[in-house]
Each structure stands twice: as structure tokens, then as C-alpha cells.
Amino acid sequence: MRVHTGGCWDTRSRCKPVDREAARRALAEGVQACPHCRPDTALGLLEQPMTRDRMSPVIVIHPPDPVGGRRVHAGSTILGLAHSMRDLREFLRRAGLDWEPEQITASPLVEWRGGGPETWD
Known part of the structure; x- marks a missing residue:
């Protein structure tokens, strides 16, 4: 499909x-x-196709910044600086992905660098 x-x-x-x-x-x-x-x-989601055979992450949550928060990218597009899961959900919603926290943490399309979803500062 x-x-x-x-x-x-x-x-x-x-x-x-x-x-x-x-x-x-x-x-x-x-x-x-x-x-x-x-x-x-x-649909404005990515600059590269998202496919099952190419499961490299398309959404990257970078390590916490020294001043707090985590940069969020979708492809090469900067979505913002998230200070919480609520911020991250809003950035993804604006990008067309209205995901629940469980979907974000479980998705193979999301890469968490420098700590998981519990690390923001």
C-alpha cells in the first residue's frame, strides 16, 4: 500500500x-x-519521502540546550525550541502531525538525541 x-x-x-x-x-x-x-x-510534512523501507528519523529532537529546551527539526525545517512535551506536540501539530505523546515516543520516525522524552533541561 x-x-x-x-x-x-x-x-x-x-x-x-x-x-x-x-x-x-x-x-x-x-x-x-x-x-x-x-x-x-x-502535504508539507517533509522534504524527503517517508517510507517504511527508509526508516531513518525525519523528526529529530536534539539534546537539551544549555539555556533550556530542545531544538526540534522535521527534515531540514526547524520547528522550534521545545521546553516540554506540550511544546513538542504543538510544533508537530503545526507541521500536520496531531500526535498524542505515546505516538511521538513510539514512532520510528522520531529520533531523541541526548535523552528521551523525559529530558527537557
Whole structure:
């Protein structure tokens, strides 16, 4: 199964249309993005496709900064400086991923550097 944009030439006859939110959820849950039409980029999620076979993290939570907080990147885009899980959730929501804390901590698309979700300062 793959997620495609509406005009992709590589769709199969068994495709089913979904709204933008359902497509974002599917990509966030690890459904493969079409490498031709790149729906993850079209939806504003990433600059590279997010696929099951390329499970390198696309969201990086950097080690705590000396003045507090952790820088958050999605691809090469800086989402902000998070001081808590609440901040991180808001940054991800603005990027199109309305995840619960459990989804953030469990996702293979998220890399925690310099401490896990319990470390903010």
C-alpha cells in the first residue's frame, strides 16, 4: 500500500481517495509514500519521502540546550525550541502531525538525541 497525490501516474486500479488528514495520518503511521508524486512533500510534512523501507528519523529532537529546551527539526525545517512535551506536540501539530505523546515516543520516525522524552533541561 502507498499514499499518492491525486494526479499521480503510478496509481493502481485499487486506489481509494482519502482526505488530507487521513493521508497525513497514514504517512505518520508508516504507510509508504509514493516516490514519484511524493505526497509527504505535497502535504508539507517533509522534504524527503517517508517510507517504511527508509526508516531513518525525519523528526529529530536534539539534546537539551544549555539555556533550556530542545531544538526540534522535521527534515531540514526547524520547528522550534521545545521546553516540554506540550511544546513538542504543538510544533508537530503545526507541521500536520496531531500526535498524542505515546505516538511521538513510539514512532520510528522520531529520533531523541541526548535523552528521551523525559529530558527537557
